[in-house]
Amino acid sequence: xxxxxxxxxxxxxxxxxxxxxxxxxxxxxxxxxxxxxxxxxxxxxxxxxxxxxxxxxxxxxxxxxxxxxxxxxxxxxxxxxxxxxxxxxxxxxxxxxxxxxxxxxxxxxxxxxxxxxxxxxxxxxxxxxxxxxxxxxxxxxxxxxxxxxxxxxxxxxxxxxxxxxxxxxxxxxxxxxxxxxxxxxxxxxxxxxxxxxxxxxxxxxxxxxxxxxxxxxxxxxxxxxxxxxxxxxxxxxxxxxxxxxxxxxxxxxxxxxxxxxxxxxxxxxxxxxxxxxxxxxxxxxxxxxxxxxxxxxxxxxxxxxxxxxxxxxxxxxxxxxxxxxxxxxxxxxxxxxxxxxxxxxxxxxxxxxxxxxxxxxxxxxxxxxxxxxxxxxxxxxxxxxxxxxxxxxxxxxxxxxxxxxxxxxxxxxxxxxxxxxxxxxxxxxxxxxxxxxxxxxxxxxxxxxxxxxxxxxxxxxxxxxxxxxxxxxxxxxxxxxxxxxxxxxxxxxxxxxxxxxxxxxxxxxxxxxxxxxxxxxxxxxxxxxxxxxxxxxxxxxxxxxxxxxxxxx
Amino acid sequence: xxxxxxxxxxxxxxxxxxxxxxxxxxxxxxxxxxxxxxxxxxxxxxxxxxxxxxxxxxxxxxxxxxxxxxxxxxxxxxxxxxxxxxxxxxxxxxxxxxxxxxxxxxxxxxxxxxxxxxxxxxxxxxxxxxxxxxxxxxxxxxxxxxxxxxxxxxxxxxxxxxxxxxxxxxxxxxxxxxxxxxxxxxxxxxxxxxxxxxxxxxxxxxxxxxxxxxxxxxxxxxxxxxxxxxxxxxxxxxxxxxxxxxxxxxxxxxxxxxxxxxxxxxxxxxxxxxxxxxxxxxxxxx
Numbered sequence: 001x002x003x004x005x006x007x008x009x010x011x012x013x014x015x016x017x018x019x020x021x022x023x024x025x026x027x028x029x030x031x032x033x034x035x036x037x038x039x040x041x042x043x044x045x046x047x048x049x050x051x052x053x054x055x056x057x058x059x060x061x062x063x064x065x066x067x068x069x070x071x072x073x074x075x076x077x078x079x080x081x082x083x084x085x086x087x088x089x090x091x092x093x094x095x096x097x098x099x100x101x102x103x104x105x106x107x108x109x110x111x112x113x114x115x116x117x118x119x120x121x122x123x124x125x126x127x128x129x130x131x132x133x134x135x136x137x138x139x140x141x142x143x144x145x146x147x148x149x150x151x152x153x154x155x156x157x158x159x160x161x162x163x164x165x166x167x168x169x170x171x172x173x174x175x176x177x178x179x180x181x182x183x184x185x186x187x188x189x190x191x192x193x194x195x196x197x198x199x200x201x202x203x204x205x206x207x208x209x210x211x212x213x214x215x216x217x218x219x220x221x222x223x224x225x226x227x228x229x230x231x232x233x234x235x236x237x238x239x240x241x242x243x244x245x246x247x248x249x250x251x252x253x254x255x256x257x258x259x260x261x262x263x264x265x266x267x268x269x270x271x272x273x274x275x276x277x278x279x280x281x282x283x284x285x286x287x288x289x290x291x292x293x294x295x296x297x298x299x300x301x302x303x304x305x306x307x308x309x310x311x312x313x314x315x316x317x318x319x320x321x322x323x324x325x326x327x328x329x330x331x332x333x334x335x336x337x338x339x340x341x342x343x344x345x346x347x348x349x350x351x352x353x354x355x356x357x358x359x360x361x362x363x364x365x366x367x368x369x370x371x372x373x374x375x376x377x378x379x380x381x382x383x384x385x386x387x388x389x390x391x392x393x394x395x396x397x398x399x400x401x402x403x404x405x406x407x408x409x410x411x412x413x414x415x416x417x418x419x420x421x422x423x424x425x426x427x428x429x430x431x432x433x434x435x436x437x438x439x440x441x442x443x444x445x446x447x448x449x450x451x452x453x454x455x456x457x458x459x460x461x462x463x464x465x466x467x468x469x470x471x472x473x474x475x476x477x478x479x480x481x482x483x484x485x486x487x488x489x490x491x492x493x494x495x496x497x498x499x500x501x502x503x504x505x506x507x508x509x510x511x512x513x514x515x516x517x518x519x520x521x522x523x524x525x526x527x528x529x530x531x532x533x534x535x536x537x538x539x540x541x542x543x544x545x546x547x548x549x550x551x552x553x
Numbered sequence: 554x555x556x557x558x559x560x561x562x563x564x565x566x567x568x569x570x571x572x573x574x575x576x577x578x579x580x581x582x583x584x585x586x587x588x589x590x591x592x593x594x595x596x597x598x599x600x601x602x603x604x605x606x607x608x609x610x611x612x613x614x615x616x617x618x619x620x621x622x623x624x625x626x627x628x629x630x631x632x633x634x635x636x637x638x639x640x641x642x643x644x645x646x647x648x649x650x651x652x653x654x655x656x657x658x659x660x661x662x663x664x665x666x667x668x669x670x671x672x673x674x675x676x677x678x679x680x681x682x683x684x685x686x687x688x689x690x691x692x693x694x695x696x697x698x699x700x701x702x703x704x705x706x707x708x709x710x711x712x713x714x715x716x717x718x719x720x721x722x723x724x725x726x727x728x729x730x731x732x733x734x735x736x737x738x739x740x741x742x743x744x745x746x747x748x749x750x751x752x753x754x755x756x757x758x759x760x761x762x763x764x765x766x767x768x769x770x771x772x773x774x775x776x777x778x779x780x781x782x783x784x785x786x787x788x789x790x791x792x793x794x795x796x797x798x799x800x801x802x803x804x805x806x807x808x809x810x811x812x813x814x815x816x817x818x819x820x821x822x823x824x825x826x827x828x829x830x831x832x833x834x835x836x837x838x839x
Binding site for chain 2: 352354379381384385386390393395396398407457
C-alpha cells in the first residue's frame with residue numbers, strides 16, 4: 001500500500017468514553033461504551049445482532065441518524081473532539097479521518113457509475129489533485145487492495161464485479177484518503193470463505209501499514225485472525241475487553257463463552273454448540289462418538305448422474321449441475337458444501353423436484369421421483385421436507401404462525417379441533433418455542449424464531465428426509481448454534497435423514513456424516529466427513545479447508 | 554436478531570396497532586367527508602328533505618341564500634337538494650365502473666399470469682392495443698356502439714379502466730407465483746389449484762383494494778365527464794356530471810349551477826384518493 005506520511009504518532013486514532021446512543025423514548029441502545037484504538041491496531045467489536053455494535057460504529061461517523069440521541073464524555077477522532085459536530089463538519093471528516101466499509105458492497109456502490117469514479121469521488125472532494133493525478137491514485141489504490149488488472153477494472157460497474165472484487169473496491173474507496181481510522185462493519189459476512197480469507201488478509205495488511213481498524217462482526221472466529229484486541233458487546237454494553245488471545249482463550253463473561261462455544265468448526269458431531277444458560281453447570285449432553293446411531297444402510301434418496309443447464313441472457317447455456325451422483329442413507333446427514341455459484345442450490349431444487357434434471361434421475365425411497373409426474377410425486381412429498389435459508393420468504397406473509405403450521409398439518413377443515421391445537425403445541429415444543437408465538441406473523445419474529453417455525457413446518461408432515469438449503473446462513477453465530485443443535489435433536493428423535501447444503505465448511509463439518517464438496521456444478525470430492533476433513537484428496541478441498549474460520553489464538 | 558431488537562420491533566408495532574392510529578388532518582377530513590357522502594347516497598332525505606326534481610319557476614336562478622344554500626337552477630330546483638340526491642348515482646356509477654374494470658382485469662390478468670406463454674402473449678397484445686387508446690376514447694367508442702345512458706356509461710368507464718388493472722394483476726401474479734412461499738407449498742404437496750386459491754390469489758388481490766379505492770375517484774370523474782358530454786345520465790336526472798353540463802349555458806350569470814356539482818365531484822375524487830393512500834400506507838407498514 002502506498003501510504004502518505006508515516007502514521008506512528010503516539011496519539012490514539014479513536015478515543016470513546018461512555019458513549020450512549022438512544023432512539024426515541026425507549027431505553028438507549030448503546031449504554032455507556034468506552035474503548036480506544038491506537039494506530040496500527042485492530043480492535044474488533046463482536047456481538048449478536050441487536051447488541052448495539054453497528055449503532056456504535058455509525059455514531060463514530062456521525063451517521064447514527066437524525067432521531068438518535070448521542071452523548072459521550074469523550075469522543076475523539078485523531079486527537080480532535082467530534083462530539084456534537086454539525087452535518088457539514090462531519091462531511092469534511094468522513095473519508096478523510098475515518099473510512100467506512102459496509103457488509104453489502106453491492107448496495108454500497110452506485111450501480112450506474114464505474115467503480116473508478118466512485119473511488120475518485122473522495123479524492124475529488126477532499127484533495128486538490130487534478131483529474132490525471134486522481135486517476136493514477138485510483139489505480140494505485142486498486143492495486144493496493146489486490147484487484148487484478150486495475151486499469152481494466154476501473155471502468156466496470158459494481159454489478160459486473162464479483163462479491164470479493166466489490167468488497168475490495170469498497171475498501172479502496174474507504175482508504176483512498178489514507179484515513180487514520182477505518183471502520184469495517186461486517187465486511188466479510190456476505191462473502192464465500194475463500195474470499196473472506198483474502199479480505200481479512202487485506203484488512204490485516206492495512207492495519208500493518210499503520211491504520212487503526214475497527215472491525216465489527218458477529219463471528220468470533222472471523223475476527224480472531226486479524227484483531228489485536230476484542231471487545232464483546234451485549235445489550236448495549238461492552239461486557240468483556242482484552243487481547244484476542246485472552247478473550248478467546250479464557251473467556252470470562254458468559255456471553256463470550258456462549259459465542260466461543262457456538263463456533264461449529266472442529267467440534268465433533270453431536271457436541272452441543274449452544275450453552276444452556278439456565279443450567280450452565282449441568283453436565284453437557286454426552287457426545288456419542290458413534291453419532292450415527294440410527295443410521296443404517298438403507299438408501300432413502302439417490303441422485304444419479306444429475307445434470308441441469310440454464311440459458312444465459314446471451315443465449316449460451318451453462319451447466320449449473322454437472323453429472324452429480326450421491327446416496328443418502330437412512331438416519332444420516334449428507335453435507336453438500338460449495339461456494340456461491342457451485343450449483344448447490346440448483347441441486348437442492350432438483351432434489352425437491354422443483355426443477356427437472358436434463359439428465360439423470362432422483363429416486364426417493366426407491367421410487368422414481370424426478371421422473372414421476374407431479375401428480376404421482378405429490379403422494380410422496382409428505383416424506384420429503386425442506387428448510388430454506390430465507391425462512392421469512394418461505395412463509396405466506398398474510399399468515400400467522402398458527403395458520404402456517406395448521407396448513408402444514410393438513411388440518412384445515414377442523415381448525416378448532418382440540419387434537420390440532422395439541423399437535424401445534426407439541427410441534428412448537430419440539431422446536432423450542434412457546435405457544436405465545438402462534439398468533440404472531442413471522443415478520444414479527446426474530447431470525448432464529450423464524451427458522452424454528454420453518455423447521456416445525458417441515459416436521460409437521462412427518463417427513464423422513466429433510467433437505468436443508470443454507471438453513472443457518474442468515475443467522476448469527478449464537479443463533480446458528482441453537483438451530484444446529486435443534487436440527488441435531490430432531491434428527492435423533494425422529495431418525496431423519498438430512499441433506500445439509502451450506503457454503504460454510506465449519507457448519508457442514510459439524511453436522512455431516514458424509515460430505516460432498518461441489519465446485520462449478522461438479523462434485524470434487526465426497527466421502528465420510530471425518531476422512532474428507534482430516535485427509536482431503538482434492539486440491540480444492542484443501543484450499544477450502546484452509547479458509548475455514550477457526551479460533552486462532 | 555436478539556430479544557432486544559424483537560422487543561423494540563414489537564413495541565413499535567404495538568404503538569401502531571394499540572394507540573388510536575394517528576390520523577393526519579387530511580385523512581380525518583376525508584373520513585368525515587366519506588361518511589357524509591355515504592349518508593347522502595344511502596339516505597339523501599336525511600340531509601336534503603326536498604324533492605330534487607321539484608320545479609319552482611318563480612325562484613329560478615336564485616344565487617346562494619338562506620332558503621337555497623347552493624342557489625337554484627333555471628327551473629327553480631334547489632341545487633343543494635339535487636347535489637345531495639345526485640351522490641347516489643355518482644357513487645354508484647363510480648363503484649360499479651370500478652367493479653367492472655377490476656373484475657375484467659382480474660380475469661384477464663389471471664389468465665395471462667397462470668395459463669402459460671401462449672395465453673399470456675395473446676392477452677398481452679390485446680391489452681397493448683387497448684392501451685394505445687386513451688381511456689376516455691375507448692369509453693366513447695363503446696358508447697358510440699351501444700348508445701348513451703347511465704348503464705352504458707358505467708360499463709364504458711369500467712371497460713376503459715380494465716386494461717390497467719389487468720396489467721397490474723398479471724405483474725403481481727407473476728411475482729407472487731415465483732415467491733419462496735409458493736415453492737414451499739409445492740414442496741408440502743399442494744396442488745396447483747390449492748396454491749392458486751390459498752396463496753397466489755389472496756396475495757395478488759390484497760393490494761388491489763387500495764388501487765380500487767383510488768380508482769373509484771377516477772371513475773366518478775370519468776362518468777361525470779361522459780354525463781357532461783351528454784352521453785351518460787340525462788337531464789333532469791340529479792347527477793353531478795349532468796348538472797355541471799346543464800349549468801354550462803348559464804356559467805356567466807349563474808356560476809353556482811356548475812360550481813357546486815363540480816365541487817362535489819372534486820371532493821369525492823380527492824376523498825377517495827386520500828383514503829386510498831392512507832390504507833395503502835398502513836398496509837405497507839403492517
